[in-house]
Amino acid sequence: MKQAAYLVGGLVVGLIVAALIGWGLFPMYRYDQSPAGMRTDYQDEYIRLTAVAYGLDHDLNTATERLDTLGGTTPLVILTERYINAEHSEQLIKPLVNLAYALEVNTPTMTEYYQE
Amino acid sequence: MKPGNLIFVGITAGLVIGLIITWGIVPIEYYDTWPPMMDQHHQEDWVTLTALTYGVEGNWDRMQVRLQGIKTTLIQRVLTSLVENSLNKAYPLDVLQRLAQLGEQYKIVSPAVNMLLQQGTAIPPTHQVPPTLTPTVTQSPTNTPVPPTNTPMPTLTPSPTPTPEATTVAWKPFTIISQTLGCADVPMVAVSLELSQTVTIRRKEVVEQVPQPGREIWLIWESGADRAITGFKPEYGMGYADFDIEPGWTYNIYIDQPTGVPLLSIQAEPCVLAEASPGSWTTRVLVVQEELPPDTPTPTPATQPDD
16 A cells, blocks of 8 residues: 555655646647747737738739638628728738638728729 | 556556647647648738739738748749730839839749839838738737848839940930831731930940830720730840730820820721732831930940949
């Protein structure tokens, strides 16, 4: 019984030390993240870069694949409307609106922006 | 067994089991990461998007922020592929040249980069995007951002060209100095653009004909337009570009800008040369020369560049 206690006690100590090492001091870096794991401002930048690239090559399929990594067109719409409401420059907004229109995604805010 | 040995065995077993769990089975889930932590495919896509956006917007500082932490070898590989593939796409010339300048800063060895840079024209940014988004470098999980190993020059300076030194020149209109006709199954028109210049070599004035790569040749007709850039068929000369044309249309040829008086207006014509076979069409190869004005200063002895 005492021997089992020593064994279990050592096991517990080993597990605790391993947790400190594996999750704290030397965590396993996994370089396999997708854009969805990036910080939100990087995700916004990814959407904007996708829109600029689409404006250059008009490759809607590739743009759609890129947006799908972030959950589809919803983040694009959210970002575009945020920029419009914040009255950012046309250089920022126009590529986003053009991409949204190409994807047949339209909101009253975008329509109102276009009409201005 | 001694207690100490039992404890040692327990600790060892706990360590092994614990590390298997923490490193393998249930590792840390990262969030709020940044581009260098993405898998290779997405990192390459990020570099591609960054380079294309730089080509469009010309914002060097912002581009550098986006590429922080990305391995230089990966950037070089992606840029090489991007610049070479972009020649097959209808990108504007200024975008192509910015991509080439980006490739040059990352020390890419590519015929496409060399050819696009031979223009020696500094491309200023088209517009500055307001830094409303500025991805900060510090990130969670904590890892120290690696400063970029390349330190590019923020100002774009012309690369040396074989042309003689001249500060500002006003080009005379282009002149067709020869036109070679041939016959082929489809009608075609080609332009070989050369710069005629007088240089001083060993105190003697010599007239040189220098092919002009990277120049835009426009073909405009009633229902459309086409553009080619000289130099993409080096087997015909570095100033060469050609177009296929169709019967029934009048085509206007322009150089650099599709405005003003065209260089030449042509139509597809059946071939009437002696060697013509039935159904063949005339092909034209125009050698076009542009010249410096007569009052341009004579340059000093030119240093021949290494090819």
